[in-house]
Amino acid sequence: MPPTIKTAAQANLALCLSCQKLNPVKWSKCSRCGEVLHTRKINSVQKTLAWLITAVIFYIPANLYPVMSTSTLGRTAYNTIVGGVVELWNQQAYFISVVIFFASIVIPIGKILVLMWLCLSLKLRIKGRKQERMVLYRITLWFGRWSMIDVFVVAILVSLMQLGGILKIEPGIAIVAFAVVVVTTMLAAEAFDPRLIWDQEESKENHANTHH
Amino acid sequence: MIEHLSACEQCDLLLEAPILNHSESAHCPRCGHIICQRPKYSLQFTLSFSIACIILFFVANFFPMLSVEKAGLYNEMSLYQAAWQFLELGEPFLFFLIFFVLLLCPSALLLALVYMLLPMIFMRRVMPYTSAIGRWVFYIKHWSMIDVYLIAALASLTKLTSVANIDLGIGLWAYIVFTVCLASALANLDKIRFWRYLDKIKCHQLLRQQLKQI
Ligand SMILES: [Zn+2]
Ligand SMILES: [Zn+2]
Numbered sequence: 001m002p003p004t005i006k007t008a009a010q011a012n013l014a015l016c017l018s019c020q021k022l023n024p025v026k027w028s029k030c031s032r033c034g035e036v037l038h039t040r041k042i043n044s045v046q047k048t049l050a051w052l053i054t055a056v057i058f059y060i061p062a063n064l065y066p067v068m069s070t071s072t073l074g075r076t077a078y079n080t081i082v083g084g085v086v087e088l089w090n091q092q093a094y095f096i097s098v099v100i101f102f103a104s105i106v107i108p109i110g111k112i113l114v115l116m117w118l119c120l121s122l123k124l125r126i127k128g129r130k131q132e133r134m135v136l137y138r139i140t141l142w143f144g145r146w147s148m149i150d151v152f153v154v155a156i157l158v159s160l161m162q163l164g165g166i167l168k169i170e171p172g173i174a175i176v177a178f179a180v181v182v183v184t185t186m187l188a189a190e191a192f193d194p195r196l197i198w199d200q201e202e203s204k205e206n207h208a209n210t211h212h
Numbered sequence: 213m214i215e216h217l218s219a220c221e222q223c224d225l226l227l228e229a230p231i232l233n234h235s236e237s238a239h240c241p242r243c244g245h246i247i248c249q250r251p252k253y254s255l256q257f258t259l260s261f262s263i264a265c266i267i268l269f270f271v272a273n274f275f276p277m278l279s280v281e282k283a284g285l286y287n288e289m290s291l292y293q294a295a296w297q298f299l300e301l302g303e304p305f306l307f308f309l310i311f312f313v314l315l316l317c318p319s320a321l322l323l324a325l326v327y328m329l330l331p332m333i334f335m336r337r338v339m340p341y342t343s344a345i346g347r348w349v350f351y352i353k354h355w356s357m358i359d360v361y362l363i364a365a366l367a368s369l370t371k372l373t374s375v376a377n378i379d380l381g382i383g384l385w386a387y388i389v390f391t392v393c394l395a396s397a398l399a400n401l402d403k404i405r406f407w408r409y410l411d412k413i414k415c416h417q418l419l420r421q422q423l424k425q426i
Contacts, residue, residue, distance in 0.1 A: 007226055008226050013214070015221065019347065019403065022217055024214075032407060088371065093370060131244070134245075149360055152294070152310075155294040156278075157372075160372070162297075163287055170301060171298065176303065179305065198223040198224060198242070
């Protein structure tokens with residue numbers, strides 16, 4: 001193997017993302033599992049950005065409208081995400097307050113910012129800090145699903161707290177919007193192809209080689 | 213030659229395909245991604261945990277997980293009701309989402325694993341559509357949110373107990389064991405190992421057919 005070839009793509013091979021088998025680039029389907037082959041995910045950056053923009057749009061109503069309404073003895077109270085976190089904290093329910101704070105504020109915002117930065121760094125052809133960008137990417141990939149905690153807490157409250165006139169909890173429009181945010185940010189992370197980060201270096205090295 | 217090579221999923225670095233001993237894992241020298249893991253136990257471990265999971269899944273769905281009692285009024289919920297209640301309250305999107313991540317994904321995943329692994333391990337046979345199902349199992353793996361729901365249930369419990377009388381049902385205990393079993397089953401399921409094992413069984417099957425013809 002010539003030393004200039006470092007990646008599968010340079011060796012004219014495509015890795016099957018579903019079974020990890022290397023196939024020649026000219027094959028359209030994986031010889032082992034039948035998956036459609038691409039050297040890089042198609043339109044990865046555009047797809048990631050499209051999902052992220054959808055997530056940002058839905059995150060606004062998710063914060064403005066109530067996630068649920070609590071009716072006790074004819075009185076109805078509405079809770080937004082932030083309002084709920086503050087109220088739970090004031091009621092000394094610290095554990096659930098912190099869990100919801102992370103699931104519904106820290107994780108989604110962090111995820112959107114990180115993925116936007118990763119897409120931007122590819123557009124700007126930034127070559128440094130690859131290791132750090134990979135760590136950020138892996139964190140978003142791993143933490144993404146934990147945002148669903150918020151939706152699940154509402155689901156549990158809604159299905160358990162149906163006590164006629166005494167206590168009744170109903171879902172609000174914001175929890176639907178928030179669920180869309182969770183799904184779209186997960187799809188955004190899946191659409192992103194981390195190999196593009198490393199491709200930047202290859203072009204730089206090739207460039208350096210030609211100059212020598 | 214191509215058979216001895218592999219590439220990193222996250223940075224596309226060309227590598228020698230790793231051959232591992234028990235409890236070893238191979239990391240990519242360039243980006244640090246875990247290329248392949250060989251856990252202590254074999255795929256039989258995944259199969260036995262999957263079967264245990266299917267039984268526990270039924271218990272969690274048919275027995276109440278939590279029940280609430282306040283001022284003489286009583287209500288209880290089991291696993292599927294977390295999704296079902298949304299349909300009754302006219303939220304089809306939330307119903308579908310929760311149904312998908314809590315009920316459809318995990319049960320499809322478990323049935324698929326048993327369908328593929330049972331004949332492979334005990335009869336050295338590959339069932340029809342195994343490649344297609346196998347491909348799809350690794351895609352939906354992280355859309356099953358069993359562990360996330362457990363944390364959500366425990367977090368809400370800390371609050372609910374101060375509002376009303378909450379009782380923990382058999383369903384909840386079954387669900388906790390279910391979460392642990394599912395995590396163990398999936399932890400032992402490495403992508404590369406699964407597909408290599410499938411190749412091996414396919415070879416066995418082919419050899420057997422050729423022997424029969426002689
Ligand atoms: Zn394949
Ligand atoms: Zn790598």
